Amino acid sequence: MATQARAAICNGNSEPFKIEDVELAELRPDELRIRVVACGICHTDMAVRDQQLPVPLPVVLGHEGAGIVEEVGDAVTSAKVGDRVIMSFNSCGHCPSCEIEAPTYCYNFFPHNWSGGRPDGSATVLKNGDKMNANFFGQSSFATHAIAHDRNVVKVPDKAKDLPLERLAPVGCGLMTGAGAVLNSMKVRAGLPVAVVGVGTVGMAAIMAAKIAGADPIIAVDMNETRLEMAKELGATHTFNAKDDAMGKIKDLLPQGLGYAFDTTGINKVIQDLFGLLAPMGIVGMVGASDPADMLKFNESEFMGGGRRVMGILGGDSDLQHFLPQLIEYHMNGQFPFDKLIGYFPFEDINEAFEASESGKVVKPVLRISEEA
Ligand SMILES: NC(=O)c1ccc[n+]([C@@H]2O[C@H](COP(=O)([O-])OP(=O)(O)OC[C@H]3O[C@@H](n4cnc5c(N)ncnc54)[C@H](O)[C@@H]3O)[C@@H](O)[C@H]2O)c1
Ligand SMILES: [Zn+2]
Ligand SMILES: [Zn+2]
Structure with a gap:
């Protein structure tokens, strides 16, 4: 039987989100129905709203959901009814990347996450009996209920039973991306210098x-002074304002160059400048959404001669079932205090929550959608 739900519908950036009645489709054997407790807002939701990413509109967005499992299909092994879970991106499970547990680079990423439906085109969410674009990152969690998949659901470990789901929700995208970029993708070495440009959720997670x-040192760059202060609290040893010759200051501080530069802005000039600051074997990691037409330009002999690397990174190379519990463990040890980034909003205030993110007032807005208990 179809499940009734309420979902925030995005019609692009010329209209606010509207919360409306929808129905969830019947579950397939590898799917789970989740009662969503909370969902973080990530810059990628805005990128879709603004049509920087080719996800069809109107659509139910939301890809940092956490909630309680209400029903599971016969083939589901990741969680059972009643479990507390975090949702993340989905993947196919059988392509060359999935085979080596690199699901963020799934060859079938688009149909599983951004096509507006299941890979076969069918709907997970209906409105008045018609298909509504959803299944965003295999979830669409700006809703009271979501259909998720065996591969993109992670059960919250029992030892984290005292941590509220509303705090854990953002672990499934922005936080894992920043932390994973440093720990999994670039594999930052102790004692080498790192610069992080753009300290929103992704950048702050990278700093931690x-x-x-x-x-060492750990350099944070942003235009927002409050965020730079927070970056210092979370581990940055130096902070530079992007409006005040940050690149020149990095050069003065580190004549030998950067071991690692991590860009979350997606601005090609920033990425190119960072490339010019790399030490031999240095890596620029890039995660920011950019204009689809943007191109990058690097000096060929510096690229080859110093063994420098430019690395596109998706989802922080996270292998979900292993890395998400690891991040929760870091949080419980006090090494990953991401709760300092969160500001909570009632679901009905979704438009205010987007605004708070875009104005820079709140680093990580999280929508409270239903009571956990
Ligand atoms: N590749 C991935 O897997 C992945 C995952 C999550 C998010 N993202 C993308 O990463 C980016 C960052 O996400 P977020 O949620 O942290 O966003 P955010 O908006 O919270 O943070 C971006 C930060 O960059 C700063 N900034 C903007 N222009 C700057 C400049 N020229 N110099 C220095 N700082 C500047 C802003 O002040 C802000 O603090 C977004 O583009 C998002 O779409 C990518
Ligand atoms: Zn995201
Ligand atoms: Zn795959």
Whole structure:
């Protein structure tokens, strides 16, 4: 039987989100129905709203959901009814990337996450009996209920039973991306310098992870002074304002160059400048959404001669079932205090929550959608 739900519908950036009645489709054997307790807002939701990413509109967004499992299909092994779970991105499970547990680079990422439906085109969410674009990152969690999949659901470990789901929700995208970029993708080495440009959720997670990795110095760059202050609290040893020749200051501080530069802005000039600051074997990791037409330009002999690397990173190379529990463990040990980034909003205030993120007032807005208990 179809499940009734309420979902925030995105019609692009010319209209606010509207919360409306929808129905969830019947579960397939590898799917789970989740009662959503909370969902973080990530910049990628805005990128879709603004049509920087080719997800069809109107659509139910939301890809940092956490909730309680209400029903599972026969083939589901990741969780059972009543479990507390975090949702993340989905993947196919059988392509060359999935085979080596690199699901963020799934060859079938688009149909499983961004096509607006299941890979076969069918709907997970209906409105008045018609298909509504959803299944965003295999979930669409700006809703009271979501259909998720065996591969993108992670059960919250029992030892984290005292941590509220509303705090854990953002672990499934922004936080794992920043932390994973440092720990999994670039594999930052202790004692080497790191610069993080753009300290929103992704950048702040990278700063905390750089501290875990023992990087030194850890440089944060942003235009927002409050965020730079927070980056210092979370582990940055130096903070530079992007409006005040940050690149020149990095060069003065580190004449030998950066071991690692992590860009979350997606601005090609920033990425190119960072490339010019790399030490031999240095890596620029990039995660920011950019204009689809943007191109990058690097000096060929510097690229080859110093063994420098430019690395596109998706989802922080996270292997969900292993890395998400690891991040929760870091949090419980006090090494990953991401709760300092969160501001909570009632579901009905979704438009205010987006605004708070875009104005820079709140680093990580989280929508409270239903009571956990
Ligand atoms: N690749 C991935 O897997 C992945 C995952 C999550 C998010 N993202 C993308 O990563 C980016 C960051 O996400 P977020 O949620 O942290 O966003 P955010 O908006 O919270 O943070 C971006 C930060 O960059 C700063 N900034 C903007 N221009 C700058 C400049 N020229 N110099 C220095 N700082 C500047 C802003 O002040 C802000 O603090 C977004 O583009 C998002 O779409 C990618
Ligand atoms: Zn995201
Ligand atoms: Zn795959």
